[in-house]
Amino acid sequence: MLRFFHKLASPKYxxxxxxxxxxxxxxxxxxxxLVGLYDGLVDAPTDYQQGDSxxxxxxxxxxxxxxxxxxxxxxxAGAIGLIWHMKLAEVMVVSCAPIGAAxxxxxxxxxxxxxxxxWGTWWVWDARxxxxxxxxxxxxxxxxxxxxxxxxxxxxxxxxxxAIVGVVNIPIIHYSVExxxxxxxxxxxxxxxxxxIDTQMLIPxxxxxxxxxxxxxxxxxxxxxxxxxxxxxxxQWVRELAEQNT
Amino acid sequence: MSTAPxxxxxxxxxxxxxxxxxxxxxxxxxPLLFFVLVTAMFPLGIGxxxxxxxxxxxxxxxxxxxxxxxxxxxxxxRSDFExxxxxxxxxxxxxxxxxxxxxxxxxxxxxxxxxxLVAPLLAVLLDLPEEARSTLLxxxxxxxxxxxxxxxxxxxLTVGLRRGGMILSLLVLPLYVPVLIxxxxxxxxxxxxxxxSAHLFLLTALLALAVSLSPAATAAALRISLS
Numbered sequence: 001m002l003r004f005f006h007k008l009a010s011p012k013y014x015x016x017x018x019x020x021x022x023x024x025x026x027x028x029x030x031x032x033x034l035v036g037l038y039d040g041l042v043d044a045p046t047d048y049q050q051g052d053s054x055x056x057x058x059x060x061x062x063x064x065x066x067x068x069x070x071x072x073x074x075x076x077a078g079a080i081g082l083i084w085h086m087k088l089a090e091v092m093v094v095s096c097a098p099i100g101a102a103x104x105x106x107x108x109x110x111x112x113x114x115x116x117x118x119w120g121t122w123w124v125w126d127a128r129x130x131x132x133x134x135x136x137x138x139x140x141x142x143x144x145x146x147x148x149x150x151x152x153x154x155x156x157x158x159x160x161x162x163a164i165v166g167v168v169n170i171p172i173i174h175y176s177v178e179x180x181x182x183x184x185x186x187x188x189x190x191x192x193x194x195x196x197i198d199t200q201m202l203i204p205x206x207x208x209x210x211x212x213x214x215x216x217x218x219x220x221x222x223x224x225x226x227x228x229x230x231x232x233x234x235x236q237w238v239r240e241l242a243e244q245n246t
Numbered sequence: 247m248s249t250a251p252x253x254x255x256x257x258x259x260x261x262x263x264x265x266x267x268x269x270x271x272x273x274x275x276x277p278l279l280f281f282v283l284v285t286a287m288f289p290l291g292i293g294x295x296x297x298x299x300x301x302x303x304x305x306x307x308x309x310x311x312x313x314x315x316x317x318x319x320x321x322x323x324r325s326d327f328e329x330x331x332x333x334x335x336x337x338x339x340x341x342x343x344x345x346x347x348x349x350x351x352x353x354x355x356x357x358x359x360x361x362x363l364v365a366p367l368l369a370v371l372l373d374l375p376e377e378a379r380s381t382l383l384x385x386x387x388x389x390x391x392x393x394x395x396x397x398x399x400x401x402x403l404t405v406g407l408r409r410g411g412m413i414l415s416l417l418v419l420p421l422y423v424p425v426l427i428x429x430x431x432x433x434x435x436x437x438x439x440x441x442x443s444a445h446l447f448l449l450t451a452l453l454a455l456a457v458s459l460s461p462a463a464t465a466a467a468l469r470i471s472l473s
Contacts, residue, residue: 154471157470
């Protein structure tokens with residue numbers, strides 16, 4: 001197990017492994033996405049209150065889940081990179097941020113589109129919207145810091161620190177905003193006794209969540225590959241790779 | 247070679263920073279002027295209706311305090327970075343996080359504490375109710391150290407950058423949200439004549455958390471920035 005991680009940390013091994021994994025993940029992601037979309041948009045029953053417009057939930061909720069999940073992955077990778085000086089973990093931190101920002105933005109936009117018919121307004125300063133917006137700012141700050149520092153390794157390590165500081169702050173920000181103002185509907189899936197969402201709606205939602213996660217892994221691997229190549233461009237194996245492909 | 251005890255090093259660094267700040271008094275005054283000016287802009291922008299000002303006064307004062315804290319933050323490491331004494335601190339045998347705490351404490355005494363002195367004036371300008379004024383001071387006393395502590399992490403991350411200022415605000419402002427929410431709502435609540443102990447306890451908790459964790463993060467960030 002430890003040897004596997006040791007091997008994984010080598011950029012060359014990672015590059016080759018991710019190259020073989022990417023097509024499989026892409027196919028799985030597409031499969032889940034098609035099933036989830038069909039189930040959600042066609043099969044799932046119409047909501048008795050919100051009509052068909054609730055169907056945006058199948059994009060909105062997985063995107064919102066991903067926005068937090070990616071931040072946790074990023075901070076975890078940051079901690080690993082700082083503690084064990086693992087270059088690959090640093091690459092992951094840097095590659096996570098734009099994807100996370102994109103999902104956060106998607107969650108905000110779809111929420112806004114959903115809010116217009118439901119609440120009659122594009123934007124309200126509601127607790128969850130606000131904390132999602134602040135999460136977006138955190139992502140953008142991380143990306144800005146990463147771009148501003150010239151040396152790539154220093155940039156990645158500075159970014160990791162910021163990501164970890166952010167993780168400590170996210171629950172505090174979340175609860176402070178929660179007490180400040182709340183209009184958003186309460187959680188409907190994570191109530192442990194009985195989810196207050198219909199099973200026929202829950203299944204496509206979970207399928208979509210899996211599809212989004214696979215998409216995240218896919219895009220993370222692709223970004224990380226580019227980042228690895230850029231960082232290792234002066235090494236033997238990248239030169240050989242470049243010669244093979246010309 | 248024997249080294250001075252940690253408490254001694256802490257005090258020496260604290261006194262040194264205070265002395266440096268005292269010799270450049272203009273730098274203490276500038277954030278204060280900024281604080282007063284920003285607050286004075288709001289009545290000009292939204293109209294002089296006293297009732298309206300009373301409603302939004304706590305928010306205005308706190309946002310202005312946030313911006314003033316942000317503005318003054320950049321100076322905390324600048325001269326030390328330019329003349330190289332920051333690197334000497336890194337080489338010092340004492341734990342860097344404690345030394346950072348000394349620097350932040352000195353910085354707060356010279357930039358955060360003066361805000362407390364002009365805040366009553368602003369409270370009068372914005373016609374805050376009598377009961378809210380003391381709460382405003384308490385929230386500033388509890389909140390501005392948190393701003394300094396958390397902000398210093400951001401400064402440590404951006405210390406070597408040419409255009410650090412813009413990025414600093416992007417990094418630090420989202421982290422200031424909890425302080426802003428609890429502090430401003432405490433003042434508003436006090437103005438309505440309701441008890442505010444819950445808000446103050448939460449602010450104190452934030453302060454305790456920031457004092458214990460942020461110097462370590464600052465130290466780690468500084469080691470990376472200067473490596």
